[in-house]
Amino acid sequence: MAAAVAPNRIVVIVAVGGLVLGAWGIMEALLYGTHATGLTSYVPWGLGVALYLTFLGFSAGGLPLALATTVFEKHEYEPLAGMVAWTVVVTELCAGLAIALDLGHMERMYRFLTSPAFTSPMAWMFVFFNALLLVYFLKIWAILKQNENHIRLLTYASIPIALLFYGTNGYIFGTLTYLPIWGGPLVPFYFIVAALMAGTALMCFLSWAFNYAPRLTIGVGYGVLALILLLVLLEFLMGITIINAGDSANHQALWAILFGRDAWVFWALHGGVGIILPIFFILRRSAAMAAWGSLCVMISFLATRWIFVIPPQSVPPLIGLDHAFIHERLAVHYTPLLGEWLIVLFVASLAMLALSLGPRLLPGLFHHGGSHV
Amino acid sequence: MLQLSLSLPKEDPLITMHRDLARTRREQIPPTWVMVIDLSKCIGCHACTLACATENNLPPGVVYRPVIEEEVGKYPNVGRRFLPRPCMHCQNPPCVPVCPVHATWKDDEGTVVIDYTKCIGCRFCLKACPYGARTSDFGENYANGTPELPGTLVGRNQIERGYARKTAPEYDKDWGDRRRASPVGNARKCHFCLHRVHNGQLPSCVTSCIGRATFFGNINDPKALVHRLVGSARTTRLKEHLGTDPHVYYLS
Numbered sequence: 001m002a003a004a005v006a007p008n009r010i011v012v013i014v015a016v017g018g019l020v021l022g023a024w025g026i027m028e029a030l031l032y033g034t035h036a037t038g039l040t041s042y043v044p045w046g047l048g049v050a051l052y053l054t055f056l057g058f059s060a061g062g063l064p065l066a067l068a069t070t071v072f073e074k075h076e077y078e079p080l081a082g083m084v085a086w087t088v089v090v091t092e093l094c095a096g097l098a099i100a101l102d103l104g105h106m107e108r109m110y111r112f113l114t115s116p117a118f119t120s121p122m123a124w125m126f127v128f129f130n131a132l133l134l135v136y137f138l139k140i141w142a143i144l145k146q147n148e149n150h151i152r153l154l155t156y157a158s159i160p161i162a163l164l165f166y167g168t169n170g171y172i173f174g175t176l177t178y179l180p181i182w183g184g185p186l187v188p189f190y191f192i193v194a195a196l197m198a199g200t201a202l203m204c205f206l207s208w209a210f211n212y213a214p215r216l217t218i219g220v221g222y223g224v225l226a227l228i229l230l231l232v233l234l235e236f237l238m239g240i241t242i243i244n245a246g247d248s249a250n251h252q253a254l255w256a257i258l259f260g261r262d263a264w265v266f267w268a269l270h271g272g273v274g275i276i277l278p279i280f281f282i283l284r285r286s287a288a289m290a291a292w293g294s295l296c297v298m299i300s301f302l303a304t305r306w307i308f309v310i311p312p313q314s315v316p317p318l319i320g321l322d323h324a325f326i327h328e329r330l331a332v333h334y335t336p337l338l339g340e341w342l343i344v345l346f347v348a349s350l351a352m353l354a355l356s357l358g359p360r361l362l363p364g365l366f367h368h369g370g371s372h373v
Numbered sequence: 374m375l376q377l378s379l380s381l382p383k384e385d386p387l388i389t390m391h392r393d394l395a396r397t398r399r400e401q402i403p404p405t406w407v408m409v410i411d412l413s414k415c416i417g418c419h420a421c422t423l424a425c426a427t428e429n430n431l432p433p434g435v436v437y438r439p440v441i442e443e444e445v446g447k448y449p450n451v452g453r454r455f456l457p458r459p460c461m462h463c464q465n466p467p468c469v470p471v472c473p474v475h476a477t478w479k480d481d482e483g484t485v486v487i488d489y490t491k492c493i494g495c496r497f498c499l500k501a502c503p504y505g506a507r508t509s510d511f512g513e514n515y516a517n518g519t520p521e522l523p524g525t526l527v528g529r530n531q532i533e534r535g536y537a538r539k540t541a542p543e544y545d546k547d548w549g550d551r552r553r554a555s556p557v558g559n560a561r562k563c564h565f566c567l568h569r570v571h572n573g574q575l576p577s578c579v580t581s582c583i584g585r586a587t588f589f590g591n592i593n594d595p596k597a598l599v600h601r602l603v604g605s606a607r608t609t610r611l612k613e614h615l616g617t618d619p620h621v622y623y624l625s
Contacts, residue, residue: 031553032512032553033494033512033553033557033558034494034509034511034512034558035511035512035513035557037511039496039509039511040434041434041435041499041505041507041508041509042505044496044499044500044509045496045500103493103494103495103558104492104493104494104495104496104509104510104557104558104559104560105492105493105494105555105558105559106493106494108474108491108492108493108494109493111474111476111491111493112473112474112493115474115475115491116473116474117470117472117473117474117475119470119471120470120471120472120473120497121471122471122473122495122497123473123474126473172497175471175501176500176501178467178503178612178615179500182500313500316505317502317503317504317505318441318456318458318504318505318611319441319443320441320442320443320456321439321441321458321505323441323442324436324439324440324441324442324458325422325436325439327433327434327436328434329433329434329435329508329509329511329513330434330436330508
């Protein structure tokens, strides 16, 4: 059971500062739309998409907890349920904000409701996004009401919805079979594993930050470790398959990730901060170390998404197309503008503020120690 | 000499294609528009690219028909190839099913079209097109960066009033001045100049081609020039293995 914690004043000040600074980026996005980005027609998905996928990953913490407490009957993790439900709602809403700001016409998002095309993975993503959000809103309500039956029912419901939701995000990329790295049946599974890793890491860090029992933090930390290793294995398998398959576009894209201009993102941020450091920290078998290791995973998760989303787009769909008509909006290289980074700052600050204020806003979520999941 | 004169075309293909268009309208032959590009006649002048940009008032960074240039061979045996790349208007367009809000579809004339008023600007279709035929309108303006010089003929406001904020009547619709509204923020692509075709005119890339390398017409009309050209043994299409069944044919 968690002890009561007041929001850390420094965290709140930093978050409010980030919101104030980041508001500039939000204003630019609202006023100028995609004109305020460094996107191009050949790299039309950039930092906004990477940010969306990052927060989506953070929201996946509910899935391993639901699996642990139901399928694997690890009931000792049940006290985390309220905190995780709050985390899922906050991070999913942040993800929604990130992707809405990335649209050329966000005012037309209502069309997902009025004329959805279910041939599109994106329409399904919208469905599962809202379904998962609804389930966790209801779960928060059920936890606050201490309705054990509803909590159990919603936990079971959340498992297939979450699997479909995180899988659907990979499905969006996986269906683009003409595109190097992105296309392929392994990609949805890769997305689920990556999301689970990030979500579990956030859960681990928050369980330490909110003073839950250290054994819980250490246990979740081992979950993070297992998922890191699974992600590394998947990345290795994808890489070695590409190398040996001999498709030139895939080779080019893989080389762009490993040795291109964003190679430092792969090696230093993803490999160093996102894999090696967390493994080192988590193996120290201390709650604080597990939390710090998880923090490394969280910080570097934007890099993990970046290397999947951005460098593969540097391969033009037709050889020479990028030189056929020269304009900065028709380049195959992308550098985010300041406004895009400010949106990252805003969304991250918003999440930080909402998560740190959670125990004060909804103390019932963070103190409930019943036998629910 | 006589042989040479006999091998010359008897009339300008533009006249033939205009006649084909008129016949489609007159005899109400259901149209499926196709384009044929003779690569051996393309001289890489980029006139089609510019004619298209002018016809559709394309802003900076939006291009419907770039011409890809490629150098082949090694010195001293070198050459250059030119590949105009409009939208392929595929029979099985990968860009259509990925649109989450039904903003793009294949119309009754076989042309892949976009409804700018429905497009949410997610750019999924840009990634789905294996030919890179879609570009996003990021709201660029030819007047961007131009200083305002009051009292003179030049200057940002003059340029914007003159042409930089003008839009073309794509899809037979007036889109008003370029500000924040559509087509700014939308996916855009070649639409075979339907606004011209519906008025009996050929697409601007066809009429501007000085090498007469681009042909356009109704593939359902057996008398049409494109019908004859598509039947040539020289015909090829881009990335046919993907099963997209493009409606743009190349004569190699």
